[in-house]
Structure formats: C-alpha cells, structure tokens
Amino acid sequence: MRADRLLSLVLLLRHRGRMTAAAIAVELEVSERTVLRDVEALSGAGIPVYAERGRHGGFALLPGFSTDLTGLTPGEAVALLTSGSAVTSGALGLGPEFSSAMRKIVAAMPEQARTQATGAAGRVLVRHGGLLRDPQHPEEYPALGAVQQAVFEGTRLLIRYRAGGGPRGATPVEATERTVEPVGLVQASGRWYLLAIRDGEDRTYRVSRIEAATPLPEPARRPDGVDLEELWLRRREDFRARHPGxxxxxxxxxxxxxxxxxxxxxxxxxxxxxxxxxxxxxxxxxxxxxxxxxxxxxxxxxxxxxxxxxxxxxxxxxxxxx
Missing domain, CATH: 3.30.70 (Alpha-Beta Plaits)
Structure with a gap:
C-alpha cells in the first residue's frame, strides 16, 4: 500500500542511512522502478531524499532530517499525508490499511502540529501519472507561495490569471483579476492546479498561469466535508468530456x-x-x-x-x- 510504503521508505533510510534502489526494493518487496517512483514522490512532496551517484552511491536523507514521528513538523506530516492516495488504496482493497497508516502518523504528533497538519493535508493533494508533461517547457509558479497561504489559511484570494490562449504560438491572452474561494491545491503529473469556487461556480486554475496572488483578510466560503481527491477526479473527467484532446x-x-x-x-x-x-x-x-x-x-x-x-x-x- 503506497502510503504505508512511503512511510516505511523514510524510516528505512533513517535507520540504514544510504541505500541503493536494489537494496530498498528487496526490503520493501517491490521493483526498483517502484522505488524510484516512491523516491520521486517523497522528494516532490518535500521530504529531503537525495541521490548519490558512483560505486558507493544510493539514496539517503539529508543530514539532520528527523523522521521520528513525534518530531515531524506540520510541513513534513503534510508531505507524507498527501503523498498517499486513499482512492487508489481503496480501489486495491487496501482502504483500511491506508487509514491505519495515516492514523499512526497523526496520533504520534504533538496536538498543535497534528491540528495544523491534518487541516493542511485536507487541502493539498499530490497525484502521480496522467498526461506526460512537456520536459522542454517546465512550468514556473511565481504565485505558488501566496496561493498556498490562502489555501492553508482558508482565506479568499485575489488572483491575476492568464487563461489558456490555444496552441503554442497563438496570441497571448491578457491576464485579468478575479476573486476566488480556494478549495484545495492539486499537483498532478508535475503541474499545480488550484481548485476554487468563483461566483458560485466550480473553477480549476493552472497555478503557472497565475501571475500574481494576494490572500484577502476574509474567510473563504469552502464547502464542508470536501474530499479533494474525489473532487479532482470528478473535475478532471468533466474537463476531458468537454475537451477530448x-x-x-x-x-x-x-x-x-x-x-x-x-x-x-x-x-x-x-x-x-x-x-x-x-x-x-x-x-x-x-x-x-x-x-x-x-x-x-x-x-x-x-x-x-x-x-x-x-x-x-x-x-x-x-x-x-x-
């Protein structure tokens, strides 16, 4: 199960130090390719895993990184909590194991950190797979920090957004300002998306197209009981139905x-x-x-x-x- 395996990988590197992909694969009973995907997932979620090349190379955690569960910072806990996928685990018949792993992480944290982490984790989702991103044109996110602040703090957000202007080479569309109610942040296939509500309508914004963002001193009207992964899947399917590509x-x-x-x-x-x-x-x-x-x-x-x-x-x- 992915969430449990990600946690096991972090703890394994803490206790063993530097390990090769082959050695990790043996310990976790998975393929080396799965290990590489898991390392990428952890790194993308903010866990400081790095690779050392050469004869004695392998994967390791940055010196000084604490993986003692009682020492997890809210940011580190959010990284772990959002790297797993409850929907995927449920589809594999591993829903109870996923929930158990998450409860162990959360229960071991101090109360203040636990509250911050669980609240933030419900507002950010990291998914893997999907359409292949274009490696020749990596996206930049000048406003990601401000967007994240509004999402985590639950405030309304003023954004300057440049909508898609059609195929590459088309005349750029001028950015316009709009105020939105942030629901959550989703990273899918290497791209960040802001799920929000504007004028009572569901909206999905590509964060790389947000040129500027300002959190406002007003609480966002966010629906109760939002399941971010289910919401993302539903919006993605709606988009694909409208834009078959x-x-x-x-x-x-x-x-x-x-x-x-x-x-x-x-x-x-x-x-x-x-x-x-x-x-x-x-x-x-x-x-x-x-x-x-x-x-x-x-x-x-x-x-x-x-x-x-x-x-x-x-x-x-x-x-x-x-």
Missing part, C-alpha cells in the same frame, strides 16, 4: 514500454515483442513536443497530422545540420 496510437518494442511510464496510456495489442498503445494529449503541439524526444524508438501510427508534423520537424532538423 488528441488521441494518439503508437507502436513500440515491449522493452521500450517504460519510456511511456509517465503517460496515461492504454495497451491495445501486445504480442510479447511489440505493443500498440493509445495515449491522450492536449493537442497536436503537445503530442509533438512530448513524442519528439522519444524518436526513433517509437512509431506513430495515428493520427496522420501528427505523423506529418514529426516528419516535417525531422526534415527541418536534418536540413539545419547539413
């Missing part, structure tokens, strides 16, 4: 399948040597940017316009090198 069919050798591990894919054929998968992208430009670095190890079967775009890009690249 671009479906891409790929063929690749089975041993190249891990290259797509960060992508939401569905395998449609696998003969043991090659497989065909379908993947979802936001638009043609998104698909081209993500798949270009993976060539020539994969073959794009459909749609034709993506094949043409990649072919044109290859010819242009070749021409500049001759």
């Amino acid at each position: 671009l479906r891409v069919r790929l063929r690749l050798p089975v041993d190249r399948r891990p290259a797509l591990s960060a992508m939401a894919v569905e395998t449609v054929r696998d003969d043991g040597r090659t497989c065909e998968v379908e993947a979802a992208f936001g638009d043609l430009w998104h698909a081209e940017s993500v798949l270009w670095p993976l060539l020539p190890g994969i073959e794009v079967l459909d749609p034709p316009e993506l094949r043409a775009a990649l072919r044109t890009r290859a010819h242009t690249t070749a021409a500049t090198l001759t």
